[in-house]
Amino acid sequence: MLSRIIYGTQVSLLVGICSVVVAGLIGMFFGLIAGFYGGFIDNVLMRIVDAFLAIPNILFILVILGVIGPGLLTLIFVIGLTNWVIYARLVRGDVLSIKEREYVKAARSIGTRDHQIIRKHIFPNVIPSFIVISTLSVATTIVLEASLSYLGLGVQPPTVSWGGMLSAGRDYLATSWWIATFPGLPLRLRSSALFSSAIGCGTY
Amino acid sequence: MLAPCFLFWIPGVERMKKYLFWRVMQIIPVLLLISMFVFGLLYMAGDPVALMLPEDATQEQVDSLRASLGLDQPFYVQYFHFVGDLLRGDFGYSYRYNQPALPIVLERLPATFELAFSAMFVAIIMAIPLGIASATKRNTFLDIFISGGSVLGKAMPNFWLGIMLILMFAITYPFFPVSGSGSFAHLILPAITLGTASAAEMTRVLRSSMLETLNQDYVRTAVSKGVRNTKVVNLHAFRNALVPFITITFLQTSSLVSGALITEVVFSWPGLGQLLIQAINGRDMAIVQASIFMVAFIVIAMNLFADILYRVLDPRIRYD
Numbered sequence: 001m002l003s004r005i006i007y008g009t010q011v012s013l014l015v016g017i018c019s020v021v022v023a024g025l026i027g028m029f030f031g032l033i034a035g036f037y038g039g040f041i042d043n044v045l046m047r048i049v050d051a052f053l054a055i056p057n058i059l060f061i062l063v064i065l066g067v068i069g070p071g072l073l074t075l076i077f078v079i080g081l082t083n084w085v086i087y088a089r090l091v092r093g094d095v096l097s098i099k100e101r102e103y104v105k106a107a108r109s110i111g112t113r114d115h116q117i118i119r120k121h122i123f124p125n126v127i128p129s130f131i132v133i134s135t136l137s138v139a140t141t142i143v144l145e146a147s148l149s150y151l152g153l154g155v156q157p158p159t160v161s162w163g164g165m166l167s168a169g170r171d172y173l174a175t176s177w178w179i180a181t182f183p184g185l186p187l188r189l190r191s192s193a194l195f196s197s198a199i200g201c202g203t204y
Numbered sequence: 205m206l207a208p209c210f211l212f213w214i215p216g217v218e219r220m221k222k223y224l225f226w227r228v229m230q231i232i233p234v235l236l237l238i239s240m241f242v243f244g245l246l247y248m249a250g251d252p253v254a255l256m257l258p259e260d261a262t263q264e265q266v267d268s269l270r271a272s273l274g275l276d277q278p279f280y281v282q283y284f285h286f287v288g289d290l291l292r293g294d295f296g297y298s299y300r301y302n303q304p305a306l307p308i309v310l311e312r313l314p315a316t317f318e319l320a321f322s323a324m325f326v327a328i329i330m331a332i333p334l335g336i337a338s339a340t341k342r343n344t345f346l347d348i349f350i351s352g353g354s355v356l357g358k359a360m361p362n363f364w365l366g367i368m369l370i371l372m373f374a375i376t377y378p379f380f381p382v383s384g385s386g387s388f389a390h391l392i393l394p395a396i397t398l399g400t401a402s403a404a405e406m407t408r409v410l411r412s413s414m415l416e417t418l419n420q421d422y423v424r425t426a427v428s429k430g431v432r433n434t435k436v437v438n439l440h441a442f443r444n445a446l447v448p449f450i451t452i453t454f455l456q457t458s459s460l461v462s463g464a465l466i467t468e469v470v471f472s473w474p475g476l477g478q479l480l481i482q483a484i485n486g487r488d489m490a491i492v493q494a495s496i497f498m499v500a501f502i503v504i505a506m507n508l509f510a511d512i513l514y515r516v517l518d519p520r521i522r523y524d
Contacts, residue, residue, distance in 0.1 A: 180364075192355050
């Protein structure tokens with residue numbers, strides 16, 4: 001039991017971090033573009049973001065996984081592909097305020113090219129809030145992965161995952177309470193630790 | 205005569221109308237995008253013909269059924285048919301239940317609403333006293349305890365909380381039934397399970413907005429006038445802190461719906477979530493698409509409502 005829980009840690013961290021990286025990369029890219037260029041591109045991208053936000057995350061992921069079929073890699077990419085909107089929105093908001101700053105105007109007035117302004121002047125300034133949200137996201141993604149595995153659409157056996165163990169434990173609740181209890185504890189600890197560290201990052 | 209006078213008093217009714225119009229117009233592209241997404245999913249899910257015909261069907265039978273369903277057409281023609289059907293309120297036909305999908309989904313909605321509203325109720329009764337207490341007793345042990353608790357509450361997977369509640373209050377001390385629905389007792393555990401995460405979020409929002417209003421000049425004036433402490437908190441600070449609180453309450457819809465999906469499975473609650481999980485496992489795409497649209501519609505409507513309410517409650521917010 002203990003070793004299964006420890007192995008479950010691997011899976012949940014892997015899914016948590018990888019999917020946040022995927023989501024972060026996509027979201028950062030589109031957020032930078034939407035915020036920097038504005039206008040038509042911005043409008044289109046923001047409507048896409050709205051559409052994604054109108055469907056609860058987990059519903060989206062469940063349906064896609066139901067259609068494609070579950071698996072570790074698919075899980076990571078599907079979570080990544082549905083969560084990028086959070087980053088896109090955040091980064092866009094930041095870029096909108098950063099691009100009005102003096103140093104960006106100065107860079108523009110000496111004829112710096114767009115991609116260089118984005119890379120050298122805007123990107124580094126978006127990073128702090130981006131990191132806070134990513135840390136938070138790792139926590140929520142871990143919970144999400146556990147929920148999906150609980151529903152049987154996440155990580156598939158024989159790979160161990162906390163959600164899967166919980167789901168198995170639900171059936172033996174009346175006779176052996178510990179099966180359902182202990183996989184939940186590290187899950188809860190891990191995510192609240194990440195939450196606290198994200199809040200800490202945000203207020204330093 | 206009185207009503208128009210009142211309307212006239214509200215500043216910026218015209219601007220409000222204009223804002224409302226644009227806000228509603230923005231929903232159209234969002235719905236279109238969702239329809240594209242759902243169509244893409246159906247397309248990826250593959251050919252329903254294989255499921256509808258017996259295994260020994262001839263190629264001619266397959267082809268004629270494909271033609272009669274319009275599946276032999278290019279995908280953009282299929283997409284236009286799909287949107288046309290949606291506009292007429294036709295969300296497809298469920299082969300599992302042998303009826304149109306929409307009524308089946310609508311039939312499950314009241315149960316989900318019942319759960320979501322009770323969860324919201326639980327969240328509100330938990331969040332208001334906790335939020336006020338932690339803001340007024342700022343940086344004391346109580347505040348740290350409540351804030352820490354809200355982090356834990358938000359970080360906790362709600363299905364695990366559900367299982368633990370079942371273990372405590374249905375198995376070890378059998379106060380409540382383990383699962384199912386029907387009576388008030390059945391509702392309590394799922395409502396607490398679903399409401400906790402929202403309560404945590406709402407407590408945090410209420411705490412920070414209370415802290416802000418407690419620092420305002422009118423609160424300081426009230427205190428220096430000698431108004432009693434409870435009155436200052438309840439009347440001056442709390443009422444003004446309510447604006448963000450009410451907004452966040454409505455914005456919880458999305459997370460309540462997604463939480464309900466899992467909570468319903470844990471407690472075998474006969475709502476939309478359970479229906480959807482079964483539909484996904486049984487590849488009943490008509491039900492899946494009808495549920496997605498229904499959920500998206502509810503979330504969009506609630507977000508719109510939250511937006512409008514925010515502006516009505518706080519006239520200082522600009523319309524742009």
